[in-house]
Amino acid sequence: MFSQNLREMLDLALFWEYRQILLAGLAFNFYVFAVSAVVAVSLGFLAALGRVNPLRPLRWLGAIHVETFRNAPDYVMLVWVHFVLPLLLSQMLGQRITFAPFVSAVIALGLVYSGYLAETFRTGIQAVPKGQIEAARACGMGGALIMRRIILPQAVRMMLPEAMNNFVSLFKATTIVSLITVPDLMYRVSMVTQQEMRPLPLYTGAAITYFLLIWGVAALARAGSERWRRKIWA
Amino acid sequence: MADAASTPPCVEVVDLHKRFGPLEVLRGVSTRVDRGSVVSIIGASGSGKSTLLRCINYLELPTSGEVRIDGEAVGFERRPDGQVRKRSAREIARFRQDLGMVFQQFNLWPHLTVLGNVVEAPLRVRGMPKREAMELGRACLARVQLSEKADEYPARLSGGQQQRVAIARALAMQPKVMLFDEATSALDPELTGEVLEVMRGLAADGTTMIVVTHEMAFAREVSDRAIYLHNGLIEEEGPPAQVFGDPKSDRCRQFLAKLLH
Ligand SMILES: Nc1ncnc2c1ncn2[C@@H]1O[C@H](COP(=O)(O)OP(=O)(O)OP(=O)(O)O)[C@@H](O)[C@H]1O
Ligand SMILES: [Mg+2]
Numbered sequence: 001m002f003s004q005n006l007r008e009m010l011d012l013a014l015f016w017e018y019r020q021i022l023l024a025g026l027a028f029n030f031y032v033f034a035v036s037a038v039v040a041v042s043l044g045f046l047a048a049l050g051r052v053n054p055l056r057p058l059r060w061l062g063a064i065h066v067e068t069f070r071n072a073p074d075y076v077m078l079v080w081v082h083f084v085l086p087l088l089l090s091q092m093l094g095q096r097i098t099f100a101p102f103v104s105a106v107i108a109l110g111l112v113y114s115g116y117l118a119e120t121f122r123t124g125i126q127a128v129p130k131g132q133i134e135a136a137r138a139c140g141m142g143g144a145l146i147m148r149r150i151i152l153p154q155a156v157r158m159m160l161p162e163a164m165n166n167f168v169s170l171f172k173a174t175t176i177v178s179l180i181t182v183p184d185l186m187y188r189v190s191m192v193t194q195q196e197m198r199p200l201p202l203y204t205g206a207a208i209t210y211f212l213l214i215w216g217v218a219a220l221a222r223a224g225s226e227r228w229r230r231k232i233w234a
Numbered sequence: 235m236a237d238a239a240s241t242p243p244c245v246e247v248v249d250l251h252k253r254f255g256p257l258e259v260l261r262g263v264s265t266r267v268d269r270g271s272v273v274s275i276i277g278a279s280g281s282g283k284s285t286l287l288r289c290i291n292y293l294e295l296p297t298s299g300e301v302r303i304d305g306e307a308v309g310f311e312r313r314p315d316g317q318v319r320k321r322s323a324r325e326i327a328r329f330r331q332d333l334g335m336v337f338q339q340f341n342l343w344p345h346l347t348v349l350g351n352v353v354e355a356p357l358r359v360r361g362m363p364k365r366e367a368m369e370l371g372r373a374c375l376a377r378v379q380l381s382e383k384a385d386e387y388p389a390r391l392s393g394g395q396q397q398r399v400a401i402a403r404a405l406a407m408q409p410k411v412m413l414f415d416e417a418t419s420a421l422d423p424e425l426t427g428e429v430l431e432v433m434r435g436l437a438a439d440g441t442t443m444i445v446v447t448h449e450m451a452f453a454r455e456v457s458d459r460a461i462y463l464h465n466g467l468i469e470e471e472g473p474p475a476q477v478f479g480d481p482k483s484d485r486c487r488q489f490l491a492k493l494l495h
Binding site: 131134135136137138140141142143145150153154 | 400403
């Protein structure tokens, strides 16, 4: 009985048979990832700028943003954004609003990962020695110029490995969007499973696909970012 | 034009106070630095030397008092109608362009080459055309004898070389006055000479300089005037021969004696 299950689990021919549908699903994981990443980087950068701002109210806003979204579980956020947020907005605006599943997925993941990325960015920004910033001020440079010319070029290199970790986590998180019917790989696997009634090879195939993909990309990203970071300015 | 007495000094400090919370670090400092002169500031650790320099270019905001550059107050604008208005951060940054500062820890920007460090502010702050800035940058590097290091990154240079780059970076803004905060204190003894040599050259060229230093022999040699700071007040001030040779203040005498052992 056990060995039969095992054999069936590893019989990936069925998975291969549906490869086109499944691949199209995987593409959705990438879409969700890419758009969420843009949202997360933009909001995360703004929040990080808030957190390092001399103005206290902006520091508070940044901190609230980070704490709220970094501490929200992906799944809870996804469900809340998809089912609750539209209702709230409908109430406020007095007209019926719904989000397409893709939109909800991107908002939810973008927000959650903007919290993580904000902290990554802040750490990088604050790792630039104060003396360098004073030297820039002493030359008459203003805040925006200092950020662009002195802080960011160094901060980006320092925070790159951590940002890569955040992106890998974000990609993993895209696998839960099937819960609100975004037609990604997992969603399609469960569709096919309903037809074929053979969950073992299908879910195993999905697991292996995700694993290989994430493992490969993460290894590449790590190698690339380490290399860039270590490249001392010499 | 007006006679010498009516032209304002290059830097004038009027009754400057600075407190950090309960600690009053500067307790009413007034002095003036004429164009082309070198003033050295000495004093024990914690006496407020760095704070005074940092207040002069408004890296620290003075608690009260005034700093004037060529007669113009850095922190305030006196309107013709007598009204006084605080200047914005942007206006204060405008004054800083004319005040070169050299720090104990060099504070070079490691991601830019030596020449990149030197031309950054002329290019981005002054908006100088690239070719002109490069020429100026190379000229400044020549003044600190580092022409051949223009394309190196700071991490590849010795401490003495890094500090000379920092001096070139400040010079490239063609400042009215150069502020030095213990420029040689972070250097190994065998490297201080080359930096002092460059500073000596600047003084000889008529650069207006305010020099905080523990190098007493150097201060005595290059300054036109010396200031001994004690607990946030000027305790002794005068020609170097007086301050170093025959101070009126006992505290200054003791301070110098301790240095000599
Ligand atoms: N940002 C700050 N916040 C609080 N206290 C400060 C700050 N900067 C300086 N101080 C204090 O002010 C006093 C004077 O400091 P300052 O750096 O001006 O002394 P200094 O004469 O330059 O000493 P040193 O020879 O050690 O450089 C010290 O007691 C120092 O602890
Ligand atoms: Mg000091």
